[in-house]
Amino acid sequence: MTVVGPFGLSVRDQALEADVQAGMAAVEEGLLEATKSEVPFITEAAQHLVRAGGKRFRPLLVMLAAQFGDPYAPGIVPSAVVVELTHLATLYHDDVMDEADVRRGVPSANSRWDNSVAVLTGDFLFARASHILADLGPEAVRVQAEAFERLVTGQILETAGPRDGRDPVDHYMDVLGGKTGSLIAVAGRFGAMMSGADETVVDVLTQYGERLGVAFQLADDVLDIASDSHESGKTPGTDLREGIPTMPVLRLRERVERLGLAEDIALADLLASDLTDDARHAEALARLRVHPALDQARRDTVRYAEDARATLAPLPECDAKAALVELCDAVVHRAG
Numbered sequence: 001m002t003v004v005g006p007f008g009l010s011v012r013d014q015a016l017e018a019d020v021q022a023g024m025a026a027v028e029e030g031l032l033e034a035t036k037s038e039v040p041f042i043t044e045a046a047q048h049l050v051r052a053g054g055k056r057f058r059p060l061l062v063m064l065a066a067q068f069g070d071p072y073a074p075g076i077v078p079s080a081v082v083v084e085l086t087h088l089a090t091l092y093h094d095d096v097m098d099e100a101d102v103r104r105g106v107p108s109a110n111s112r113w114d115n116s117v118a119v120l121t122g123d124f125l126f127a128r129a130s131h132i133l134a135d136l137g138p139e140a141v142r143v144q145a146e147a148f149e150r151l152v153t154g155q156i157l158e159t160a161g162p163r164d165g166r167d168p169v170d171h172y173m174d175v176l177g178g179k180t181g182s183l184i185a186v187a188g189r190f191g192a193m194m195s196g197a198d199e200t201v202v203d204v205l206t207q208y209g210e211r212l213g214v215a216f217q218l219a220d221d222v223l224d225i226a227s228d229s230h231e232s233g234k235t236p237g238t239d240l241r242e243g244i245p246t247m248p249v250l251r252l253r254e255r256v257e258r259l260g261l262a263e264d265i266a267l268a269d270l271l272a273s274d275l276t277d278d279a280r281h282a283e284a285l286a287r288l289r290v291h292p293a294l295d296q297a298r299r300d301t302v303r304y305a306e307d308a309r310a311t312l313a314p315l316p317e318c319d320a321k322a323a324l325v326e327l328c329d330a331v332v333h334r335a336g
């Protein structure tokens with residue numbers, strides 16, 4: 001077994017391993033080419049996060065999904081580049097909104113330069129993704145446009161918060177489906193679609209990507225609390241500091257309403273206070289790390305990863321399917 005891609009995913013078949021490795025290498029070349037500009041400063045800013053590395057989770061899913069058709073079809077690598085460029089663009093914008101200092105173990109673009117440079121660089125990456133997409137045909141453009149609309153809608157829903165009377169956890173799951181699930185669903189869809197796989201296979205891999213994407217983000221929620229910056233490549237507790245209620249916080253609030261325990265109420269009050277104060281932020285992070293709400297968020301991650309695995313049932317048994325199943329396990333492992 002050879003380690004391939006994010007999370008140390010192991011591929012058992014040598015032919016599949018070779019296909020995936022070659023595809024991922026081609027994606028890296030495509031990313032560097034797509035982020036070049038005649039203006040050296042734009043190239044530097046656009047390649048800042050590309051060169052910082054990353055899991056390349058979405059391109060990997062494109063490569064595995066392509067195994068259910070012709071994995072050498074010409075649209076596969078460009079579509080993987082499109083998905084990763086779109087993801088990278090959202091990271092530049094997210095870091096501005098979150099006022100994040102670190103991304104992928106390096107200074108975020110907004111902290112290295114400023115917010116304007118970060119926002120405009122993200123826009124540049126969106127433009128380059130659209131340019132590549134135009135050569136992939138109108139159906140690919142439509143799929144990407146619909147996903148991008150969902151992505152932005154999810155971000156707006158997160159910013160606006162749940163409507164009165166709406167269950168906060170249900171609202172949050174809608175946010176995750178848009179912000180994260182939609183683009184990972186596109187990765188599964190593009191891989192299958194560009195390879196010429198049957199429409200039923202395309203649908204299965206789209207649904208799988210959506211559910212795996214939600215599990216992936218839930219795992220990130222846990223990591224934001226439970227990991228240190230060396231493990232995650234980001235500053236721990238960023239969402240806490242910004243007052244963004246991720247799943248561990250929402251599960252704590254549920255527990256407060258259900259049980260009304262004094263220690264839970266005290267922690268909820270602390271989380272609702274001004275966590276820009278470093279000492280208060282550190283205390284909140286330490287207390288949440290040992291709270292049952294974090295374990296509940298881990299169980300949520302497992303449930304969605306199991307849903308993603310179950311979605312794969314109609315696919316034929318093969319090494320690519322086994323690798324997709326292992327991705328579900330890897331996402332759960334990230335959450336501990």
